[in-house]
Amino acid sequence: MLRVSELVNEDASLVSRRCWSDPGVYELEKRGVFGRSWLFLGHESQIRNPGDFVQAYMCETPVILARGEGGRVHASVNSCTHRGLPVCRADHGNTRRFVCPYHNWSYTVEGDLVTIPQESEVRNKPDKSRLGLKRVPRVESWRGLIFGCFDEAVEPLEQYLGDMRFYLDALLDRFPGGIEFMGAPHRWVLDANWKLPVENQLGDVNHGAFLHSAIIPREAQDTIEELGHSVVTRPGHGATFRLMPGDAPVDEVAWGLEGMGGIFGGAEVQDYLRDIQARARERVGDLRARMKGLTYGIYPNLSFLWSNTSFKVSHPRGPGKVEYWSWAVVPAEAPDPIKQILRTNYSSFFGPGGMLEQEDSEAWVQQFRGSNIDFADDRPYFYGLGLGEEGPHPELPGLVSVTANEFYARHFFARWRDDLQAVEGLS
Ligand code: FES
Numbered sequence: 045m046l047r048v049s050e051l052v053n054e055d056a057s058l059v060s061r062r063c064w065s066d067p068g069v070y071e072l073e074k075r076g077v078f079g080r081s082w083l084f085l086g087h088e089s090q091i092r093n094p095g096d097f098v099q100a101y102m103c104e105t106p107v108i109l110a111r112g113e114g115g116r117v118h119a120s121v122n123s124c125t126h127r128g129l130p131v132c133r134a135d136h137g138n139t140r141r142f143v144c145p146y147h148n149w150s151y152t153v154e155g156d157l158v159t160i161p162q163e164s165e166v167r168n169k170p171d172k173s174r175l176g177l178k179r180v181p182r183v184e185s186w187r188g189l190i191f192g193c194f195d196e197a198v199e200p201l202e203q204y205l206g207d208m209r210f211y212l213d214a215l216l217d218r219f220p221g222g223i224e225f226m227g228a229p230h231r232w233v234l235d236a237n238w239k240l241p242v243e244n245q246l247g248d249v250n251h252g253a254f255l256h257s258a259i260i261p262r263e264a265q266d267t268i269e270e271l272g273h274s275v276v277t278r279p280g281h282g283a284t285f286r287l288m289p290g291d292a293p294v295d296e297v298a299w300g301l302e303g304m305g306g307i308f309g310g311a312e313v314q315d316y317l318r319d320i321q322a323r324a325r326e327r328v329g330d331l332r333a334r335m336k337g338l339t340y341g342i343y344p345n346l347s348f349l350w351s352n353t354s355f356k357v358s359h360p361r362g363p364g365k366v367e368y369w370s371w372a373v374v375p376a377e378a379p380d381p382i383k384q385i386l387r388t389n390y391s392s393f394f395g396p397g398g399m400l401e402q403e404d405s406e407a408w409v410q411q412f413r414g415s416n417i418d419f420a421d422d423r424p425y426f427y428g429l430g431l432g433e434e435g436p437h438p439e440l441p442g443l444v445s446v447t448a449n450e451f452y453a454r455h456f457f458a459r460w461r462d463d464l465q466a467v468e469g470l471s
């Protein structure tokens with residue numbers, strides 16, 4: 045394996061193909077990135093009541109996210125402390141106990157070991173208080189978004205998110221009751237590296253009119269080039285959006301109206317979306333009311349697509365496989381028929397068979413193949429578009445530039461390189 049300093053150059057304008065394909069790099073990522081970062085686990089709307097649980101992953105480690113009897117949220121590794129089987133077999137549900145199928149040890153939803161059926165037959169009783177499920181030591185939530193971290197010393201979640209909160213709130217706070225995750229996530233596996241979807245949805249809106257030329261009209265891309273902003277609030281965290289003129293008609297700014305739900309959903313849906321936009325200024329302020337969001341990314345592997353509201357997590361399954369999880373997100377207080385239409389809008393574009401998702405997925409699979417070929421290591425990928433052209437903005441937090449500037453990816457890879465270097469050489 046190359047040394048990490050050889051994978052990404054100083055200004056991150058050149059990135060080795062091996063970053064996506066080398067098994068040694070992947071092992072460093074597990075410890076340097078996934079072992080030390082806040083990772084998205086789920087949303088509070090998925091586990092409203094004591095005993096509610098959903099499955100999650102932290103890299104390849106299976107995790108149960110559950111609301112305990114006292115109402116607190118807990119995250120435990122879904123692996124029995126007897127022989128390692130998963131103790132929770134359902135994707136989501138409500139329970140009092142997780143019972144391992146092998147020898148029926150049982151655990152509370154908080155992860156404490158309750159019963160060992162075989163112990164009545166032996167004289168020395170095991171100390172069950174030491175045999176609970178492995179806990180994720182840090183679990184915190186912000187605006188209902190729940191994250192966990194295996195590093196006890198990690199900074200608080202709010203600090204980790206930093207100014208990304210300003211941009212997330214542009215959507216989350218737009219709705220009086222916030223948002224909810226609607227139903228179970230779509231999940232599918234691609235022959236690609238986990239960083240490919242992440243990079244795409246951190247800020248790559250430059251491929252829209254090309255890769256998606258059958259769906260995204262040239263005029264839409266013109267608007268992105270004219271009004272689009274790309275922001276990096278901290279390396280690895282970023283957003284892209286259009287900042288619409290203050291006098292733009294409500295139909296041009298309103299979230300959701302340009303999607304299929306808005307176009308085909310009928311008067312009820314359209315009036316609902318207009319009403320949300322009409323009150324946006326009082327809820328999120330003038331600047332954020334004018335934002336028409338595109339893509340968001342939170343380091344390392346959480347993405348959010350604003351226009352077809354979807355949260356996505358890119359779960360690694362080795363250097364050459366990614367299990368993609370994707371949730372439809374809807375305004376919590378919207379009437380049910382409107383939620384259904386918005387969910388259909390999401391799946392038409394960004395579900396596993398979504399029109400845009402299909403094209404993106406194929407691009408990621410092909411890019412992974414390109415990253416795994418021989419005799420081309422002297423041609424690292426070029427990430428230098430717009431190098432050094434980003435800068436502060438009078439109103440928007442973070443570094444800001446045009447969407448064609450690839451600084452969002454350079455900053456991601458600079459942070460990623462530093463994270464790998466921090467564990468390189470440690471056994
Ligand atoms: S492996 Fe879980 S009870 Fe034995």
Ligand SMILES: [Fe+2]
Nearest residue numbers: 251256400404
């Ligand atoms: Fe795309």
